[in-house]
Amino acid sequence: MKFLKFRRTPLISQRNATLLSVLIFCGAVALSAFRTTDHLVTIHFKTENKDSIESVKAFMDVYTVLMSPRCMNCHPAGDVPLQGDDSHLHAMGPKRGADGKGVYAMKCMNCHQPTNTPGLHTPPGNPNWHLPPADMKMVFQGKTPHELAKQLVDKSKNGNKDTKQLLEHAHDSLVLAGWDPGEGRTLPPMSHKDFVKAWNTWIKKGAYAPAPTTN
Ligand code: HEC
Numbered sequence: 001m002k003f004l005k006f007r008r009t010p011l012i013s014q015r016n017a018t019l020l021s022v023l024i025f026c027g028a029v030a031l032s033a034f035r036t037t038d039h040l041v042t043i044h045f046k047t048e049n050k051d052s053i054e055s056v057k058a059f060m061d062v063y064t065v066l067m068s069p070r071c072m073n074c075h076p077a078g079d080v081p082l083q084g085d086d087s088h089l090h091a092m093g094p095k096r097g098a099d100g101k102g103v104y105a106m107k108c109m110n111c112h113q114p115t116n117t118p119g120l121h122t123p124p125g126n127p128n129w130h131l132p133p134a135d136m137k138m139v140f141q142g143k144t145p146h147e148l149a150k151q152l153v154d155k156s157k158n159g160n161k162d163t164k165q166l167l168e169h170a171h172d173s174l175v176l177a178g179w180d181p182g183e184g185r186t187l188p189p190m191s192h193k194d195f196v197k198a199w200n201t202w203i204k205k206g207a208y209a210p211a212p213t214t215n
């Protein structure tokens with residue numbers, strides 16, 4: 001009896017071992033199935049957020065234009081406009097004033113004519129040359145892409161503009177002035193046509209803001 005029992009034990013073990021390899025095989029199959037699921041989940045995630053990815057990508061192009069001196073010089077963090085490709089404070093420090101058109105003897109239109117004044121270091125011109133008003137400063141200087149995208153679509157900060165008015169703003173005469181800046185000034189980093197395309201894509205795909213960490 002003892003002998004028989006002794007012989008049976010390894011027999012059972014062998015069965016266990018077979019069972020174990022079957023289990024391992026099943027496990028491997030199950031794992032590879034999980035891997036397929038993971039893959040599918042990733043693709044699904046991308047499909048779901050296709051618009052937000054395209055929107056954010058377009059905004060990063062828009063951002064390079066907004067932060068260029070031709071635009072940022074009129075969208076300063078303080079109340080004095082900026083000048084030059086290095087965006088230094090405007091000489092003689094004209095102030096924003098409540099309506100953005102300057103104060104006292106330093107009204108913008110005293111020096112900035114309806115058209116560009118010929119020559120280097122002369123005032124660029126536009127019939128409507130002024131800063132955003134004091135109650136809607138529309139600051140670009142120092143803003144991250146996340147902050148700026150949020151601000152642009154916030155009706156309490158953009159002069160109550162809806163989507164249609166936002167789209168139209170890309171053709172505003174002060175925006176166009178950036179591509180006709182007067183002698184000696186660099187142009188924004190892309191053509192106006194490409195800017196309009198990126199601006200429209202950003203807004204029409206949902207006006208998503210880049211993640212807060214993107215700088
Ligand atoms: C002469 C100053 C001046 C220049 C230069 C200027 N802007 Fe502005 N910008 C303004 C003023 C004023 C406002 C606010 C009034 C308005 O909405 O028209 C404004 C508002 C804006 C807004 C806010 C629109 C919204 O609805 O949120 C955007 C976007 C904008 N500008 C883009 C640009 C771009 C792009 C450039 C450069 C290509 C530029 N600006 C150059 C004066 C300027």
Ligand code: HEC
Nearest residue numbers: 073081083084094095102106107108111121122123130131
């Ligand atoms: C006393 C005359 C004078 C007044 C007043 C004045 N400017 Fe200027 N501004 C100039 C001159 C001159 C330049 C060109 C400086 C240069 O290129 O070196 C200039 C340049 C600028 C620029 C730089 C444009 C660019 O693309 O780099 C901005 C922005 C600007 N002015 C905004 C304003 C605003 C807004 C006001 C009113 C709040 C104003 N200025 C009032 C004379 C004036």
